[in-house]
Amino acid sequence: MKSVTFKKYGSSEVLEISEVANPVVAENQVLVRVKAVSLNPADWHFMRGVPYLVRVQSGLLKPKSGRFGVDLAGVVEAVGSKVSEFKVGDEVFGQSRGALSEFAVATEKSLAIKPSNLDFVQAASVPMAGFTAIQALRNKAGLKDGQSVLIVGASGGVGTFAVQIARVFGASVTGVCSTGNLELVRSIGANRLIDYTKEDFSSSFESYDVIVQTAGNYSLKQLRKVLSSDGTLVVAGDSSGVKAVFGMRFIFRIIKSLVITKFSNQKVPPFLAKSSKQDLVTLAKLIESTEIKPVIDRTYSMAQVAEAVAYLEAGHARGKVVITI
Ligand SMILES: NC(=O)c1ccc[n+]([C@@H]2O[C@H](COP(=O)([O-])OP(=O)(O)OC[C@H]3O[C@@H](n4cnc5c(N)ncnc54)[C@H](OP(=O)(O)O)[C@@H]3O)[C@@H](O)[C@H]2O)c1
Incomplete structure (x- = not known):
């Protein structure tokens, strides 16, 4: 074959x-x-x-x-x-x-x-994008009805699932994407949009209960500035791409995350999505009920x-x- x-x-x-x-x-x-x-x-x-x-x-x-x-x-x-x-x-x-x-x-x-x-x-x-989105929002952040969520990288593979799944959980979703993707991210359910080419969300006065980062090169400090005092930040990925050969940024981030989670009310749990039969079935049900696409x-x-x-x-x-x- x-x-x-x-x-x-x-x-x-x-x-x-x-x-x-x-x-x-x-x-x-x-x-x-x-x-x-x-x-x-x-x-x-x-x-x-x-x-x-x-x-x-x-x-x-x-x-x-x-x-x-x-x-x-x-x-x-x-x-x-x-x-x-x-x-x-x-x-x-x-x-x-x-x-x-x-x-x-x-x-x-x-x-x-x-x-x-x-x-x-x-x-x-x-599978992989869906697992990442649902496990970040549900397992790591414990997302609840009425909470506010910021999805950084809302137009990507993981982001497009995360926006829709966060809405299924009853969250108010803000999607960060570029100008050309605003309409797409709106169409999949984001309540608010931030065009990262025009606005730096990390210097705004907003705060979110949950932040999921899938893209961009924001530091933990920048992301925590717009995270509520007892909020959860899940870093699924970023835009360091092929340049990150040693993975040092990733390793330092994990160490910093553990320290932040131990010594502050904000939580930054380490995150690696896992293959899950149960989640595959859950995603299939959400798709069949047309809640996500x-x-x-x-x-x-x-x-x-x-x-x-x-x-x-x-x-x-x-x-x-x-x-x-
Ligand atoms: N931790 C885990 O278990 C796990 C699992 C799966 C994936 N990941 C990681 O998660 C990340 C995302 O995966 P993916 O499949 O979603 O990747 P992807 O589809 O390649 O993501 C591309 C998207 O990122 C957007 N983007 C780029 N820079 C941005 C910025 N500064 N702000 C907002 N959006 C930006 C792009 O939009 P524009 O074109 O408009 O810039 C594009 O739509 C990757 O780093 C991947 O390795 C981690």
Whole structure:
């Protein structure tokens, strides 16, 4: 089968379409004929091997597996003997390492039935960005009805889910984005908008109960200035991009966050989104009840994967970037 692979770390030029053996489905696994795979910044972090910290998992000098992509949607092609939840022909979405291939294997707990009102492209866009948004707002910030939320990076892959999910929780949402994305962020439910090209929210007198940062290069000090005295700041990511090779900013931030959380009423919990079957099902329900809807920026073919990754790396995606198989 065809699969996108990389033999060395580097820019998107290292990606190639290789012929690899079809995966064999183990007794507790599901074989999926992949229809679409969405890209996430994590994909290019592993492709570049930066920050270097990721190499602890992916291989010090060269990639151990060299398989690419995680978030997928497709059709069940075969199931292992111990699989009870899925059958051949089911339309599913979820996660599998090396998903950007004609076929992928996944465990039952990393898949769910695709929401019936989404096509494969939309469904593939959900897992990682959706997990990040819901886990940041619900698990880390404990978002409650009536609270005010600032989403920094409201037009990106995570941000477009975060704006909508925060509204589902009954929050009043302020989205930070650039001029060209104001209408998009308004259309997905933001109550207020801040155009970061014209206004620096961090020097305003507003304060928010919850802040989720997904983009921009704001310091913790700047963000805490507009966080209420007992508010929660969740830093999911920023715009340091490919330049952050040593990840020192990330490490210092975690240390500072722990100190702030210990010695002030403001909370800055460390955050890393996790794959979760329960959250996949929750997201599917929110989508089927039309409370949230994926925002798709661009789709590319498998042959255009290098172009797609370079586009995402530039940091200006409006919603999600998806590869169709
Ligand atoms: N901690 C975790 O577990 C976890 C999980 C998933 C993702 N992440 C991280 O979260 C971050 C966001 O991921 P993503 O998929 O949403 O990335 P993305 O789709 O590439 O984000 C791009 C968006 O950021 C916006 N943006 C850039 N600079 C901005 C600024 N100064 N203020 C406001 N918006 C700005 C861009 O809008 P313009 O074009 O208008 O600038 C664009 O819409 C990444 O750093 C990723 O690594 C972390």
